[in-house]
Amino acid sequence: MIRRSMILAAVLAAAAWAQTKFDNRLTVMFANGGALSIHTESTLANSPVSTSGVVAIAEGDVSHRMVIDRRGKVLFAYDLLLSRVPNDRKSYSLQLRPADPNYFVAQYVTFAPGDQLRIDVTLGSESNGTYTVRPDGHITIPQVGDVKAAGLSPGGLAAEVKKRWTGQPIADASVSVAVLAARRDYPTIAAARDLVLHIGEGVNLDILFNPSTGEKVFDVIQPVEPPANKSPRIAPEDEISLERIRISVNGTVLKEFPNNWMIGGAAKISLPRHGTVYLAVKPSTNFPFQPVGRVDGGTLTFPIGNDMVEIVSRSNVLKTSETGTVWVYVDATPKRTPGATAEVGMLDDLLPKRE
Numbered sequence: 001m002i003r004r005s006m007i008l009a010a011v012l013a014a015a016a017w018a019q020t021k022f023d024n025r026l027t028v029m030f031a032n033g034g035a036l037s038i039h040t041e042s043t044l045a046n047s048p049v050s051t052s053g054v055v056a057i058a059e060g061d062v063s064h065r066m067v068i069d070r071r072g073k074v075l076f077a078y079d080l081l082l083s084r085v086p087n088d089r090k091s092y093s094l095q096l097r098p099a100d101p102n103y104f105v106a107q108y109v110t111f112a113p114g115d116q117l118r119i120d121v122t123l124g125s126e127s128n129g130t131y132t133v134r135p136d137g138h139i140t141i142p143q144v145g146d147v148k149a150a151g152l153s154p155g156g157l158a159a160e161v162k163k164r165w166t167g168q169p170i171a172d173a174s175v176s177v178a179v180l181a182a183r184r185d186y187p188t189i190a191a192a193r194d195l196v197l198h199i200g201e202g203v204n205l206d207i208l209f210n211p212s213t214g215e216k217v218f219d220v221i222q223p224v225e226p227p228a229n230k231s232p233r234i235a236p237e238d239e240i241s242l243e244r245i246r247i248s249v250n251g252t253v254l255k256e257f258p259n260n261w262m263i264g265g266a267a268k269i270s271l272p273r274h275g276t277v278y279l280a281v282k283p284s285t286n287f288p289f290q291p292v293g294r295v296d297g298g299t300l301t302f303p304i305g306n307d308m309v310e311i312v313s314r315s316n317v318l319k320t321s322e323t324g325t326v327w328v329y330v331d332a333t334p335k336r337t338p339g340a341t342a343e344v345g346m347l348d349d350l351l352p353k354r355e
Contacts, residue, residue: 027224027296027322027323028063028065028080029226029323029324030063030082032082032083032084033084033226034082034083034084034092034223034226035082035223035224035225035226036063036080036082036094036221036222036223036224037202037220037221037222037223037224038065038219038220038221038222039219039220040067040207040217040218040219040220041204041217041218041219041220042215042216042217042218043214043215043216043217043218044213044214044215062079062080062081063079063080063081063082064077064079064099064100064103065077065078065079065080065219066099066186067207067208067219074184074186075187075207075208076186076187076188076207076208077099077186077187077188078096078097078098078099078188078189078205079096079097079098079099079100080094080095080096080097080221081094081095081097082094082095082223083095085196090198090199091196091197091198091199092196092197092198092199092223093194093195093196094194094195094196094197094203094221094223095192095193095194095195096189096192096193096194096195096205097189097192098188098189098190098191098192099186099188101183101184101185101186102181102183104179104182104183104184109153109154109179109182109184110150110151110152110153110156111133111137111149111150111151111152111153111154111157111179111182112133112137112150112182113133113134113135113136113137113150114132114133114183115132115133115149115179115181115182115183116130116131116132116133116179116180116181116182117130117131117132117133117139117149117154117157117177117178117179117180118130118131118177118178118180119131119141119157119158119161119175119176119177120175120176120178121161121175122175122352126142126143127141127142127143127144127161130180131149133149133150137149137150137151138150141161143165144161144164144165145164147160147161147164153305153306154177154178154179154288155177155275155304155305155330155332156305156332157177158175158176158177158332158333159175159332159333161175161177162175162333175333176287176288176331177288178288187207189205197222197223198223199223199224199225200222201222201223202220202221202222202223203220203221203222204218204219204220204221205218205219205221206218207219238281238318238319238320238321238324239263239264239265239281239318239319239320240262240263240264240265240266240267240279240280240281240317240318240319240326240344241261241262241263241313241315241316241317241318241319242257242260242261242262242263242267242311242313242315242317242342242344243260243261243262243313243314243315244256244257244258244260244261244313244314245257245260245311245312245313245314245342246311246312247269247271247309247310247311247340247342248309248310248311248312249271249274249304249307249308249309249310250307250308251310254271254272254339254340255339255340257342260342261315262342262343262344263319263344264344264345264346265280265281265282265345265346265347266278266279266280266281266344266345266346266347266350267279267280267342267343267344267350268342268343268344268345268350269311269340269341269342270339270340270341270342271304271309271340272339272340274304274307274309274330274332275330275331275332275333276330276331277302277304277309277328277329277330277331278328278329278330278331278347278350278351279293279300279302279326279327279328280326280327280329280347281318281324281326281327282327282347283327283329283347284329284347284348284351286351287329287351288329289327289328289329290327290328290329291325291326291327291328292327292328293325293326293327293328294325294326295316295317295318295321295323295324295325295326296322296323297316297317297322297323298312298313298314298315298316298317299311299312299313299317300312300313300317300326302326302328304330304332331352
């Protein structure tokens with residue numbers, strides 16, 4: 001691969017040939033048919049920096065790239081736009097933009113003053129409604145009282161609401177918390193830049209620098225040929241396919257299913273200490289699904305709070321697509337599960353019933 005030697009706004013630069021390549025390559029598909037390969041590298045052989053760096057949420061012609069550490073903290077963010085150069089099938093126009101501070105991925109949000117959220121309790125009560133986190137980090141919820149939301153994830157806040165509930169019995173009900181607005185000024189590039197790249201040519205984008213060691217951690221961005229005969233979007237008729245899967249959290253294997261092959265429109269995964277996770281190619285509007293599941297062949301990754309879950313399947317996770325996005329809803333309330341379980345079926349049959 002040819003790497004472009006240039007400096008863009010003091011953060012996009014030619015770096016020394018990397019001696020460490022993190023195992024986090026991601027192919028990002030765009031609605032116009034283009035594709036980018038992105039992965040993170042370091043200039044040191046034994047990098048002390050831990051980064052998973054695999055998040056890129058595609059929305060039409062824009063991909064929101066976030067480099068994260070293994071606890072889920074966002075280290076660097078930026079937006080990418082890719083379009084074809086007219087009359088040149090091997091060239092692409094790549095636009096790099098500072099991260100939109102008003103864009104957020106709910107699974108990475110821990111609440112801060114000014115954030116807006118919605119709380120829904122399945123029993124139906126005065127607590128249901130929209131709240132804004134006050135400057136002191138608290139919100140006041142009927143039948144719960146004053147709660148410090150700042151620093152809590154949506155699942156953590158839901159668990160706190162359920163624990164402090166003072167109304168009618170709530171043991172068998174669920175509490176869901178959805179993020180409505182959250183401004184985040186993540187470290188990002190200083191200014192927008194436009195490039196023209198050919199397939200086989202790439203650029204390095206510096207994202208971290210350690211002055212004590214001289215280490216640079218950077219993204220390598222390269223236009224690639226889209227997978228043959230693969231749609232960049234998940235077709236409505238697509239299904240989830242899980243064959244002999246292995247489930248891991250933060251790199252630790254929880255369970256392997258050596259003899260199962262399950263195919264259906266949605267999946268329900270129970271994880272000890274995390275609750276129940278619902279995966280869907282077409283989400284229900286009655287639950288706070290988020291488009292945070294990334295599929296690359298037989299691997300599906302998604303965050304739960306500060307943890308990263310990985311499901312590896314012998315088959316492609318999506319039956320008819322090589323890459324794509326899976327919608328994820330985490331019900332954090334039933335955490336007392338004896339072990340990891342998995343089932344696949346129709347989404348309406350898997351989701352908890354609401355009265």
